[in-house]
Structure formats: C-alpha cells, structure tokens
Amino acid sequence: MGKIIEAENIGYVYQSKYQKTKALTGVSCSFERGKVYAITGKSGSGKSTFLSLLAGLDVPTEGNLYIDGKEIREIDRDAYRMNLASVIYQAFHLFPLLTVLENVMFPMGLQHVPKKEAKERAHDFLAKVGLPDTLYGKMPNMISGGEQQRVAIARAMASGGQILLADEPTGNLDSQNEAVIVELLGKMAHEENYAVIVVTHNEKVAEAADVVYGMLDGRLEVVRA
Ligand SMILES: Nc1ncnc2c1ncn2[C@@H]1O[C@H](COP(=O)(O)OP(=O)(O)O)[C@@H](O)[C@H]1O
Ligand SMILES: [Mg+2]
Secondary structure (H helix, E strand, O other): OOEEEEEEEEEEEEEOOOOEEEEEEEEEEEEEOOOEEEEEEOOOOOHHHHHHHHOOOOOOOEEEEEEOOEEHHHOOHHHHHHHOEEEEEOOOOOOOOOOHHHHHHHHHHHOOOOHHHHHHHHHHHHHHOOOOHHHOOOOHHHOOHHHHHHHHHHHHHHOOOOEEEEEOOOOOOOHHHHHHHHHHHHHHHHOOOOEEEEEOOOHHHHHHOOEEEEEEOOEEEEEEO
C-alpha cells in the first residue's frame, strides 16, 4: 500500500526573539494506512513537535513532508486538517457545551453532511467505540475520562479522514480504560484503514503498535519495524 505520509530529512526550530530551540533534526520516516505507529521517547525529545507537523499545524523549517504525495507547503492545510487528519489529545478536548452526540456530529456539520444523516452516523460511530446510548445526550463533564476519550475517537472517525494522530491518548486513564483505547486505536487502523500515529510513554500502547519509532534529542530511530 502507498505511503500516506513521508517525512524527508525534516527539521524544526522554534524561534523566539531571544532564542532558538532546535526541536527536530533530520527526521526521515514514512507512514502507511492500516497500521498503528507508536512514537516513544523522553519528555522534551520532540514527539509533540513532530506530531504537530504531521497534523499540519505548522510546517517544517527544513526538509520535506509529503502528504499523499504532495508537499505540505503546497496543500491547503486547513482542508487537510478538516478532511484527512484528526488529532486526539491526553486531555480530551471535547466541546463542553455540546452533548456527546453533538460532539460526534460536529465534523460532519463542517463537511455539510445533512443533519439527519449526521445523527445516524454519529450513532453508528458511538456504537463502534462501545458507548451505551444512555450517554449520548450527556455533556462531556458528566461522563468519565475513559468515556470522553471514546467520544473523541468517535468524533475522529466521524471526520472521515485517513490519518489519526494521538498525543498521549492514555495519559489520563486507568489501565482498564487504557486497554479499551489501545483496542480502539487498533480498530481504527486495521478495520477502518487509518494510519494511526500515537505518541506515548505507555509500554502497553507501544507493544500493541505495528511499528515503533523512538525519538531522542529531536532525532527519530526505528525501534521495531
Ligand atoms: N512553543 C515552544 N517554543 C519553544 N520551544 C518549544 C516549544 N514547544 C516545545 N519546545 C521545545 O522543543 C523541544 C521538543 O519539545 P516537544 O516536542 O514538546 O517534546 P515532547 O513532546 O517529546 O515532550 C523541547 O526542547 C521543548 O522545550
Ligand atoms: Mg509532548
């Protein structure tokens, strides 16, 4: 299968008025759909920076990053973020004033899916992540962290993308909920054909991944291919 993402010798420097921080150096790797990739490494090694480049939030200061064969500087990054790449975080980032169901409907609204259809599909996605329908009308702060993370994954599914990026998605969860999220990330790759890229400190998450990359001082190495 083709590579959905290809990083070619990318570097990234944070630059403020008074100092420069080189966060990434010579990073080359690729990602295919249908696989889970874990990116491990110590705090400060550049994992979140790399993920934010993959998410199209910024562009590399050196090298090239290809998304489906096109260089990231040449594509509409807003459209990329809306249509192809979803991000989930450690702190679940749901919309606090929307219900569970409305959170999952939201990306489909942006894509002008008719409301009735969006609602039906949101039900399907929430069922896929194993949430009981008694929770669909609740606000995010009324459900547990594990449940919120499942809603975040259902919302990512609803965006209909090809790439799921996750930054420490199990960071706030107990081991039981962690296992559920690991299983769902696997489903996203193996059943829904996403390229799933997970930044993690968690051994279990890395063990379950198909490919493991390690980050050390801004450089990426293959830990397990
Ligand atoms: N907004 C920022 N401005 C300046 N330096 C930053 C910023 N964000 C991260 N850094 C620096 O970049 C390096 C990599 O950070 P980060 O990508 O957050 O690592 P990780 O996610 O692995 O902990 C660190 O030295 C960090 O201090
Ligand atoms: Mg980080």
